[in-house]
Amino acid sequence: MDIFTIDELRKTFTNGEMKEEILKGISLTLKEGEITALVGPSGSGKSTLLTIAAGLQPASDGKILFNDNNITSMTAEQVRDIRAKKFGFVFQFAHLVPFLTVREQLSFMLDVSEVKMKNEKREQEIDYILERVGLSERKHAYPSSLSGGEKQRVAIARAVIHKPRVLFADEPTASLDSKKSKEIMSLIQDLTKTLNLTTLMVTHDEEMLSYVDHVVKMSDGLVV
Amino acid sequence: MNIAWKEIKKNKMRFFILGSIIFLVSLLTFIISGLANGLSQDNASLIKDLPSGHFYMNEDAEENYNLSRIDDRIREQLVQEQKDAVAFSIQMGFLNDESDKERSVAFVTSTDSKWFEQVGPGEIILDRSLEKEGMKVGDTLTHKQYKSSFVVKKFVDQKKFSHAPVAYINKEVYNEIYRAEEMQLLFTPGEDSTQNIKGLQSFSNKEFLNTIPSYSAEQMSLNMIVWFLIVISGMLFGIFFYMMNVQKIGLYGILKAIGVKTSDLFKMMWTQMLFITILSLTLSVGSSQLFNKVAPEDMPYHLTNETTLQLSIVFLVIGFIGVTLSGLQIKRVEPLQAIQQGEV
DSSP: OEEEEEEEEEEEEEETTEEEEEEEEEEEEEETTOEEEEEOSTTSSHHHHHHHHTTSSOOSEEEEEETTEEGGGSOHHHHHHHHHHTEEEEOSSOOOOTTSOHHHHHHHHHHHTTOOOOHHHHHHHHHHHHHHTTOGGGTTOOGGGSOHHHHHHHHHHHHHTTOOSEEEEESTTTTSOHHHHHHHHHHHHHHHHHTTOEEEEEOSOGGGGGGOSEEEEEETTEEO | OOHHHHHHHHTHHHHHHHHHHHHHHHHHHHHHHHHHHHHHHHHHHHHHTSOSEEEEEEGGGTTOGGGOOOOHHHHHHHHHHSTTOEEEEEEEEEEEOTTOOEEEEEEEEESSOTTSOOOOTTEEEEEHHHHHTTOOTTOEEEETTEEEEEEEEEEESSOEETTEEEEEOOHHHHHHHHOOOSOSEEEEESTTOOOOOTTEEEEEHHHHHTTSTTHHHHHHHHHHHHHHHHHHHHHHHHHHHHHHHHHTHHHHHHHHHTTOOHHHHHHHHHHHHHHHHHHHHHHHHHHHHHHHHHSOTTSOOOOOHHHHHHHHHHHHHHHHHHHHHHHHHHHHOOHHHHHHHOOO
16 A cells, blocks of 8 residues: 655755755655665765655655655644654664663653553563564663664664654664674564555665665666 | 653763752852841841831931931921831940950930830940850940940840941930930831931932941842852853753754654753752752851851742752753754764
């Protein structure tokens, strides 16, 4: 089922009198339970496309339809609300909150997304996700005591704990070695299928494409 | 989940340092405020203990009560017309005790009034501080300009003027010593009792206190220190939280990216500020009260609950402003910028 549609999306950056069009009319449809990877050389506009789709920066023109609602015409507060409740994010670095334990990172995300559930249920959900990402034993650890791979697993757990509809991953394996990258991609693939997520990711690593359902090649602001 | 509390728990030392600084600055503020108030009492409790009202002195005196002479006719008319109005005079001088040791006092005499002690010729009523220095009821005291002598009738609590203990004497005796037939000042109690009397200048209690030599200079200096300390504590909050925020800009950006409201980030800062301030203030209020008990008796220290409460509220407000101003940068943080900056 198509739940996320990008239609004729354009982005132009203005620097003084200079105007540079980074996205030149991108159209794309994402399906539930599938991973779509954006690939292409640096400067092709793939990260810009992902961040606009995720509501992290505005588009210059075009539409982004999520559940038939146009994100580009929403207020900043409405977009933030969607980011908190319906989207999940994994970045190149884990970006965990340094003073929260692994369990608290997930509990905090449930608060941010305003998920209402009893404490017992909340703990069950946290335990379930931690088990899925293989970090049950590290539940009470702080980020400073985790390895790079473990941090990224926590970031993934945080991105999906509130059961988002769309997962955005911006080069989630870029800071990891090959073995850990494969583990992380396998995890994203597994969670996308079992939680029925719609995943859009950016990657430079062609090895990771074996884990995705669709590959969208970009060059110079266009899908090629 | 209370993320603000989690951060304090994880970074105990950082918040302990801030709390300690706030504790020390607020304690210093309370103590200096107590001293300011104590000195103020020591300087002018005779006047400060009077109810709100209006003081009058000669216009020609140019706000110097020493030079003021109230015309007897005006004085009599006002004292008769105005309920509880009183005329009085104050002069600094010396008394010699039984061992002929000189004691500096403020001689005070007045017309009949419930606000001033009334004494007969040859009698004297003294401030309690002289009793602590060894004087007793029944002691005989002398003055160089007074042919007879004074017998100490009793002691009264907390009656000082210009840092000297007050000595109430009879009007005739006062006239003999200072060769002054007229009273220096008129006082009429009551907020609305001000009257335009030809040749006299009216002062509120506060205005009159400021005409006492050294009073305003002394109070101004101490109050300036108190306010300076309050501003410093506000700046400390601002700077401390600014430094913390600068370190956490990346984190704030990420939190905003995942959907945390900016208002929640402000609430986090305010919660931390409130927690640290209330804890520090509680400790410093306790310590200042302890100081109240252990301070040497000679030290003019007087910290009221009202002043403590007022200063505590000012500290909280200043801290809140400092933190809020330092937190304005959070509003400007762009999630995208934080993501692109790398690991926090």
